[in-house]
Amino acid sequence: MGDLVARSFPPLDVAALTARLEIPEDRAEVVLGSLTSAYEVIDVLDSLPLGETPPATAFDARWE
Amino acid sequence: MTALQETRLQEASVLAAGLPTVTEAIEAIGAGALSPVELTEHVLARIERLDPLLDSYVDVFTESALAKARSVQDAIARGESLGPLQGIPVGLKDLYDVAGTPTLAGSAVRAGHVADTDSTVTRKLRAAGAVITGKTVTHEFAYGVVSAPARNPWDRETIPGGSSGGSASAVAAQLCLAAMGSDTGGSIRIPAGLCGLVGLKPTFGRVSKRGVAELSWSLDHAGPITRTVADAAVLLQAIAGHDPGDRCSIDEPVPDYLTGLGAGIEGLRVGVPTNFFFDAVDPEVADAVHAALAVLVEAGAVLVDVTVPHVELTADLVSTIVGVEAAAIHQEHIRTVPEAYTADTRMRLLAGELISGTSYVNAQRARRLVVDGFRSVLSGLSGVDVIATPTLPVTAPAFGAKTAQLGGADVPVMAALNPLTAPANAAGLPALAVPCGFSAAGLPLSLQLMGRPFDEATLLVAGHAYQRRTDWHTRRPPLGEN
Amino acid sequence: MTDPDVQQAVRRLAAAGLDVDEQQAREALSVSREPDASKLYRTLPIDGIEPMIAFDPRWRA
Numbered sequence: 001m002g003d004l005v006a007r008s009f010p011p012l013d014v015a016a017l018t019a020r021l022e023i024p025e026d027r028a029e030v031v032l033g034s035l036t037s038a039y040e041v042i043d044v045l046d047s048l049p050l051g052e053t054p055p056a057t058a059f060d061a062r063w064e
Numbered sequence: 065m066t067a068l069q070e071t072r073l074q075e076a077s078v079l080a081a082g083l084p085t086v087t088e089a090i091e092a093i094g095a096g097a098l099s100p101v102e103l104t105e106h107v108l109a110r111i112e113r114l115d116p117l118l119d120s121y122v123d124v125f126t127e128s129a130l131a132k133a134r135s136v137q138d139a140i141a142r143g144e145s146l147g148p149l150q151g152i153p154v155g156l157k158d159l160y161d162v163a164g165t166p167t168l169a170g171s172a173v174r175a176g177h178v179a180d181t182d183s184t185v186t187r188k189l190r191a192a193g194a195v196i197t198g199k200t201v202t203h204e205f206a207y208g209v210v211s212a213p214a215r216n217p218w219d220r221e222t223i224p225g226g227s228s229g230g231s232a233s234a235v236a237a238q239l240c241l242a243a244m245g246s247d248t249g250g251s252i253r254i255p256a257g258l259c260g261l262v263g264l265k266p267t268f269g270r271v272s273k274r275g276v277a278e279l280s281w282s283l284d285h286a287g288p289i290t291r292t293v294a295d296a297a298v299l300l301q302a303i304a305g306h307d308p309g310d311r312c313s314i315d316e317p318v319p320d321y322l323t324g325l326g327a328g329i330e331g332l333r334v335g336v337p338t339n340f341f342f343d344a345v346d347p348e349v350a351d352a353v354h355a356a357l358a359v360l361v362e363a364g365a366v367l368v369d370v371t372v373p374h375v376e377l378t379a380d381l382v383s384t385i386v387g388v389e390a391a392a393i394h395q396e397h398i399r400t401v402p403e404a405y406t407a408d409t410r411m412r413l414l415a416g417e418l419i420s421g422t423s424y425v426n427a428q429r430a431r432r433l434v435v436d437g438f439r440s441v442l443s444g445l446s447g448v449d450v451i452a453t454p455t456l457p458v459t460a461p462a463f464g465a466k467t468a469q470l471g472g473a474d475v476p477v478m479a480a481l482n483p484l485t486a487p488a489n490a491a492g493l494p495a496l497a498v499p500c501g502f503s504a505a506g507l508p509l510s511l512q513l514m515g516r517p518f519d520e521a522t523l524l525v526a527g528h529a530y531q532r533r534t535d536w537h538t539r540r541p542p543l544g545e546n
Numbered sequence: 547m548t549d550p551d552v553q554q555a556v557r558r559l560a561a562a563g564l565d566v567d568e569q570q571a572r573e574a575l576s577v578s579r580e581p582d583a584s585k586l587y588r589t590l591p592i593d594g595i596e597p598m599i600a601f602d603p604r605w606r607a
Contacts, residue, residue: 014561017554018420046395046563052278057599058312059282059431061268061492061517063439282599377590380583387580399563407573414574417562418555423580426587428597433590435598476577 083238086295100151104133107153119213120233124198150193155243158199161275169277170204172404183275192302201230206279209481217541222460225255232259242290250485253497257455257510260499264296268492269314272307280389293527297321329529330364335448344471345457352501352509373437378487384427391416438491455497455510496523499536
């Protein structure tokens with residue numbers, strides 16, 4: 001495994017693979033716009049110094 | 065004979081038969097027949113002599129352990145008690161923070177780490193008077209079932225299991241009286257089972273995980289590994305309870321696990337699954353578990369055939385949930401210091417990165433099916449009180465083996481060891497591993513009991529009733545001592 | 547696992563900021579249950595079931 005920066009691949013192709021979706025050519029531009037926005041949000045989240053902070057959700061084993 | 069000489073004689077007799085159990089040691093210390101300093105010195109000497117054969121410890125707290133033992137002894141001399149575990153040597157899996165010492169979690173990624181405060185469990189054990197002997201080997205970040213380099217005292221050419229393998233190896237070899245483990249898919253019960261010990265995974269939320277290095281927030285549990293069920297009850301009593309500092313901790317009252325421990329199991333309804341749990345199990349294991357069920361019947365239990373709906377989903381949903389949660393926990397380090405992880409952990413974390421968000425949420429929805437499946441068996445008028453299964457389908461695999469034989473096929477060691485323990489993690493139910501025999505090769509076999517949420521007490525009563533009628537837990541591994 | 551599967555894994559990990567070679571992607575896929583599990587979840591009777599994690603708005607220490 002290399003350094004911090006990974007090779008880049010077309011984000012739309014990768015997103016389609018990840019979601020196991022086929023994206024028709026005529027929808028590609030619109031989806032790419034949304035996807036870029038989503039990646040910007042994820043970049044912001046990834047930059048947060050969360051440390052060992054657990055999620056704000058927790059499993060509860062009780063039945064009631 | 066002076067009083068001191070008399071005490072020394074009594075100590076020699078207490079320790080000559082091997083290390084006492086927690087329960088026996090509490091009694092002997094309370095009666096003045098065993099000094100905490102003598103006991104701790106004895107344990108430390110055993111660690112020095114035997115741990116080079118087993119590699120169960122990563123760090124031994126010689127000085128602080130002796131200092132604590134002396135303070136307990138001084139308190140006793142003043143007529144005071146430092147708590148219910150006063151003077152009892154306890155090991156901690158190297159995921160539990162101890163202030164001023166590193167928690168390395170079996171990984172080079174944590175090099176240089178020093179905990180600034182005790183984990184809640186560490187603090188509670190200390191407050192109960194326990195002597196912390198040191199840190200035990202864990203599989204890297206508890207993400208596996210091997211726990212190299214630790215060895216199984218029953219056959220050092222086999223693994224102790226994991227991820228709490230160091231804790232189990234140390235307790236089995238009597239290098240401490242009890243040890244703490246953690247359990248995400250079976251990591252307390254698997255090593256307990258492979259090493260002939262009792263392992264208790266309490267209900268999710270029963271024991272605080274604050275200050276315990278995490279693998280999976282919604283599946284991790286903290287719990288004890290001991291030689292007897294009675295010892296597990298004593299440990300649980302000391303560490304159970306709500307911790308506002310742990311988001312997963314649940315504010316449920318902690319019952320008295322000790323007073324009713326010997327109540328017996330007359331009329332106890334024991335569910336024996338007709339699906340999944342016995343489908344791919346070595347015949348030796350199945351025979352031993354059925355023999356254990358017969359012992360429970362002799363003790364008054366009633367066996368009931370049950371079917372646990374959806375339990376076969378467990379492997380997929382646990383793999384999905386652990387994969388994603390572990391990947392999130394290690395998101396930064398897998399990018400900045402990937403070479404610091406072992407190849408095995410790194411590939412599991414990469415696999416976690418490949419799981420989609422929808423799969424994670426769907427796994428947490430499928431989990432509801434498993435929870436409801438157990439609930440349908442353990443509740444209602446026709447419900448059973450506990451479910452009994454094998455803890456593991458196989459005995460301890462060879463050290464260094466990548467696969468184990470299961471149902472005539474070679475399967476990865478992880479898949480061979482955790483299929484029967486992981487369902488209780490998925491459902492969050494309390495589960496107890498109890499030794500129930502030995503294979504022809506001399507390796508331990510184990511019975512698992514699962515119960516209702518926060519009903520550890522019933523499991524403990526049942527396990528204790530079994531141990532009162534059997535002597536598997538009194539046998540000692542062949543370490544060339546005698 | 548086919549070569550296209552491995553190449554897809556390389557690309558998906560790259561998109562997540564992880565630069566891996568095909569051998570590492572192959573190893574990751576060898577322990578991954580995701581392809582089968584994600585399909586399995588879509589066949590389960592989980593309509594109307596919320597995830598087994600719940601947000602708790604209470605403040606804790």
